[in-house]
Amino acid sequence: MNEREFGEFDIELSRIEKQEAEYSFKASLKIRHESLEKGQDVEVYLDDILVMRGKVKKAGRIFLRDKAIMNPVNDPREGQVCRVVWGGIEQFRAPLRPD
Numbered sequence: 001m002n003e004r005e006f007g008e009f010d011i012e013l014s015r016i017e018k019q020e021a022e023y024s025f026k027a028s029l030k031i032r033h034e035s036l037e038k039g040q041d042v043e044v045y046l047d048d049i050l051v052m053r054g055k056v057k058k059a060g061r062i063f064l065r066d067k068a069i070m071n072p073v074n075d076p077r078e079g080q081v082c083r084v085v086w087g088g089i090e091q092f093r094a095p096l097r098p099d
Helices: none
Strands: 007-014 024-032 041-046 049-055 061-064 081-086 089-095
Touching: 007 081, 024 041, 024 049, 041 061, 049 061
Parallel strands: none
Antiparallel strands: 007 024, 024 061, 041 049, 041 081, 081 089
């Protein structure tokens, strides 16, 4: 099966030792797809938790960063299902995997 990559959802838990007691959650989403329309809402779910939400600024692509985080995920696990939704339709779905 030819799996074509349209984008990437990247998450990271990090902390600076001796400066931060807790880990901080960082996330980004990059997608290029012809069906993305300017002003359209894009949502990213991890299992059933809304993790990110943002608007398309330029037709055909979206790039969301930490400001778009709705719910930080404290314990992301390999195999959890990431779903990307726009236009009220689930467009992409894939399990998390480490880099």
